[in-house]
Amino acid sequence: MACLQLQVLLLLACLLLDAPHLSSAAATVPTPPFSFNFDFSNMSTYHSDDLRFEGNATVHGSFVDLTCNAYGLDISQCTAGRMSYSHPVPFYDETTKEVASFSTEFTFKIIVPKFNNDKAKGDGMAFFLARYPSRMPPRSGGGNLGLITNDNYSSIGPDQFVSVEFDTYNNTWEQPKQTGDHMGIYINTVTYSTNTTNVSSFSPNESMMTASITFDSKTSMLVASLQYTGNYSNYAPVNVSAKLPDPTTLLPSEVAVGFSAATGAAFELHQIHSWSFNSTIAAPVQKDHKKAIAVGVSIGGGLILVLLVWSILSWWKWRKTNREFDKGTRGACRFKYHHLVAATNHFSMDNRIGAGAFGEVHKGFLTQLGREVAVKKILRESRAGNKDFFDEVQTISRAKQKNLVELLGWGMKGSSIIDFVMCWRRQKNTDLFLVYEFVDNGNLHMHLYEKEALLSWRIRYKIVKGIISALVYLHHDRDPYILHRDIKPSNILLDKHFNARLADFGLSRTADNGTIQSSMVVGTANYLDPECMKTGKFNRSSDVYSFGLVLLEIACKKDENSYAQVWERYIDKTLMQVADDRLQGMFDKRQMERVIVLGLWCCQPNIEMRPTMEEAMDFLETDGPLPKLAKPKTSSSHRKKKGAAGKSSSRDIDKRTGGVRQFKYNALAAATNQFSSENRLIGAGPFGEGYKGFFKEMGRHFAIRRFRRRADQKEAARRTSMTREKAHTIFLVYEFVDNSNLRVHLHEKEAVLPWTTRYKIVKDICAALVYLHHERRPFVLHRNIKPNNILLDKEFNAKLADFGLCGTADKVGKARYMDSECRKTGKLKRSSDVYSFEIVLLEIACKKDENSYAKVWSRYLEKSLMQVVGDRLRGESDERQMDWCCQPNIDMRPTMHQAMDFLKSDGPFPELAEPETSSKHGKLPGRETMHKGCLDNSRDDTRQRFPSKIT
Known part of the structure; x- marks a missing residue:
């Protein structure tokens, strides 16, 4: 846009500069007939x-x-x-x-x-x-x-x-x-x-x-x-x-x-x-051409001066920017932008191999180096100016160790003087790129949870030692030392020999004084040290905590690898019972025990009790005695009796919220104008009313839910931000999403959501459920997926909301969106969320009167699936982007990982089993009375019935 504006400005300048001549010509030469x-x-x-x-x-x-x-x-x-x-x-x-x-x-x-x-x-x-x-x-x-x-x-x-x-x-x-x-x-x-x-x-x-x-x-x-x-x-x-x-x-x-x-x-x-x-008539003679000449000269001269100043400033900015980048990157190899474009086939989706919090990653082949590389495009919104970029290049370019992914160089789009003269942009809007070596065997998360081939204990132990080696180098061999701040399985890459390579230094920082204070929320919440969440300060013990959680994932069962679960086994002296049963006992018990104990040691709530990475390495390599781990202060707090006053209850709530920010009641009342009806949000869930509030000190709006008092308020304390009144009324403070919800846009607004927007919403919901079901440990069930709980921001990005039913309700879900199997058995599983997700898919894609599973199934059998597509889409939809998830047999449903792969791939459609109700147009299985057992957080794993990857 800036380029176009400048080109128009240049053209206008040329015309105005020639205005005197044009005016004079108009005055002396008659207009032709x-x-x-x-x-x-x-x-x-x-x-x-x-x-x-x-x-x-x-x-x-x-x-x-x-x-x-x-x-x-x-x-x-x-x-x-x-x-x-x-x-x-x-x-x-x-x-x-x-x-x-x-x-x-x-x-x-x-x-x-x-x-x-x-x-x-x-x-x-x-x-x-x-x-x-x-x-x-x-x-x-x-x-x-x-x-x-x-x-x-x-x-x-x-x-x-x-x-x-x-x-x-x-x-x-x-x-x-x-x-x-x-x-x-x-x-x-x-x-x-x-x-x-x-x-x-x-x-x-x-x-x-x-x-x-x-x-x-x-x-x-x-x-x-x-x-x-x-x-x-x-x-x-x-x-x-x-x-x-x-x-x-x-x-x-x-x-x-x-x-x-x-x-x-x-x-x-x-x-x-x-x-x-x-x-034959001629235009009237221009009598005031002298005035036009004067005006033309004035405007033309002024524009010449503006363009001259513009050119000088552009040259100065170009020179200054290049110096800053060269200085900031400390001489790291700089690749030309067109070389990166050619290497990645114009950053095509076929070459895209991942996306992190700081940008997308594309695989490419750099002919200048004669090797495959991974090119990471740094998202503009993920950095303040170019500070993050400079920090990352400085950090990684100086870090050379066999268990770290090597940075080969960097690049920038629009780095020539012509780019700055024709399209002057702020540094913050410049596209920046990091070029890494390409590690070709996926990451640890894929091998632990997605691939069929099982990682043997010998390989897992090798990976553990590789991660420790990398962190010892970062924490103790570098001066100043380096914090990673986002250690998780997906950031541990594996080469073809299963050597671990620690990657994604997008959040890394050098620490000269021992501690980093950050106003940004960094890292992945599931692996983030609670102490960092509370204080905003990062130190080496923060990385140690994240490393401990990764150790527990490597060694333990999928459904028993949280710190609390493993700690209970440690107390009971039955530690081997949490070892990954897929290994079938084929592991060195001494190594397994030491890895699990080290994981617990690294996750000690008191940061003073955690080991350094050097101590962790010594512990694994020696046969010394196991450390005596301090009993967490919160391990029995939930068993305490109520005591003499409400102070005990307040302290318990503070502990169970894990250090998440607590707002004062007076601040919430002021933000919502004393919870006035004008600030009340439309619709109230089973847990209380919602209000829109504005916090002046933070300069942003929030959605505040008044949580109805109930016996199990302890569950409410798990929410994102909370506070409480003297009478123990709980309030939850959420981000405010300003574009209503999916139901409003599908059924109430006149403007029709185009298919591209609907498909984007589908992928966003899918990504959220993949995170809840597969990336969280332990996994989380939503249990109330419906269009009302899918909020949309102004760019129509979908935000999955209303986790009020995830663990606090006796009755869960809405009948239309509830899995019939749950109604029968009273048990909720991941497949129950998958079923609800599918019903939402049908509502997004199909006509209002033909979006029931039975009707769509009938069309599927008749091979006329496109006939159920909403009339208002007018043929905009894509036929392959439509049905699989609501198989009546829960073992035949996909996992959310498989659903995501199916949406992204161009492979064949799955063979769907015909349900018993396929000929009964209209109703899903009967609505039996729901049991309280629906709250059973069963950890099903249906992946064995499906291929791990859809091709």
Whole structure:
């Protein structure tokens, strides 16, 4: 956009700089005579913007029809039409009263249908000059020829005209001399002509005719001549002329010129094939050209000065930016942007291999290095200026260790002086890239949870030692040391020999004074040290905590790898029972025990009790005694009795919220105007009312839910931000999403959501559920997925909301969206969320009256699936982006990982098992009474029934 604006500015400058010359030329050189020439059989001779059509007039092929180009129509539908030149035509100079002489020539046909009686022609056409712009009067059909209203015998005011008529109606009753076809000159009337002459016929066998009309301003004579062509060229020409009164009293200085025609009781066609027009009037002489020259010089000089300053500033900014980047990156190899574009095939989706919090990653081949690379594009919104970029390049370029992913160099889009001169952008908006070595064997998360092949204990232990080696280097061998701040399985890459390579230093920082204070929320919440969440301070123990959680994931069962669960086994001295049972006991027990204990040690709530990475390495490599781990203070806090006062309860809540920010009640009341009805959000869930609030100190809006008091308030304390009244009313503080929810946009708003937006929403919901089901440890069930709980921001990004049912309700879900299997068994599983997700998919894609599973299944069997697509989408949808998730057999449903892969891939559709209810159009299995057992957080794993990857 900036480039376009600057180019327009440069063009304007050139024009204004030349303005004096243009002004002078306008003053000394007369404007050439006004003229145009249209051949309607050749579209290159005219432009549609040059013509104005009114009434029934229109272009048909190689000619213009003034009246309807169809036979047998009701004559009331074909009354009149006009075609005129759409721009004003100079008629006389208002100052000098000089009148233009003009001439016009046109070829035309008047065709009488065979079913018409020759004596009943109707009604004719005319060439006219009228007030600009052309306006066809109402009720001007029949003998009025589209020139005059039927109620009047003469025209005054805006409908005044001068015309040459080619009249085909026999109106001897009105003018006895006019016995049939006649040509005449009329001024402001169609009844009494200035001069008229009879014509043998305007339509001899549909022959072409040529008419020429001239006006001499010196004699005021208007002369019209008609000549036949072709087989009728021997017909004598017909002429008619008249002297006009003072033209300046007839019409304004600028007029509309054109043709008008009409039909009445009879029917005929009026066709114009070509038209030329010439006028001799010249534009008035420019008297104030000196003033124009002065203005042009002033503006042009000013623009020259602005452009000069612009160029100097652009050069200075370009030089300064390049120096800052070279200084900030400390001499790291710099790749040209076009080399990165070529290496990644223009950053195509086929080359995209991942996306992190700080940007997308594309695989590429750099011919300059002769090797495969991973190119990471840093998202603009993820950095403040280029500070993050400079920090990352400095950090990684100096870190060289075998278990760290190597940074090969960096690049920047638009780094030449031309880019800055033509498109001056702030540094923050510059596209920045990091180029890493390509590690070709995926990451630890994929191998632990997604791939069928099981990682042996020997490989897992090798990976553990590789991670420790990398962190010992970062924490102890570097000066100043480096914090990673986002250690998680997906950031641990594996090469073909399963050597661990610690990646994604997007959140890394050097720490000169031992601690980093950050106002940004960094890292992945599931692996983030609670102490960091509370204080915003990062140190080496923060990385140690994240590393401990990763160790527990490597060693333990999928559903028993949280710190709390493993701690219980440690207390009970049954630690081996949490070892990953998929290993079937094929592991070194000493190694397994030490890895699990090290994981617990690293996750100690008291940061002073955690080991350093050097101590962790020594612990694994030696056979010394196991450390004595301090018992977490929170391990028995939930068992305490209520005590003498409410203080104990308050402390318990503070502990269980894990350090998440607590707002004071007075602040919430002020933000919501004392919880006024004006601030109340539409709709209240089963847990309380919602209010919109504005926190001045934070400068942003929030959604605040008043949580209804219930016996299990301890669950509410797990929410994002919370506070409480003296009477222990809990409030939850959420981000405010300002574009309503999916249900409103699907069923209440008039504007239709296009398919591209709907598909984007589907992918966003899918991504959220993948995180809850597969990336959280332990996984989280939503249990109330429905359109109302899918909020949309102003860019229509979907935000999954209302986790109020995730662990605090006796009744869960809404009947329409609830898995029938849950109704039967009273147990909720991940497949229950998958079922609800599918019902939402059908609602997004299908017609309102055909979005039940049974109806869609019927269409699926008939291979007419696209018939259920919402009518309002008007064919915008993509057929392959539609059905799988709501199989009645829960073992046949996909996981959310598989659903995401299915949406992203172009592979074949899965073979769906036919449900027992497939022939019963309408209802899903019966609504049995729900059991409280629905709250059973069963950890199903249905992946074994499916391939781990859809191709």
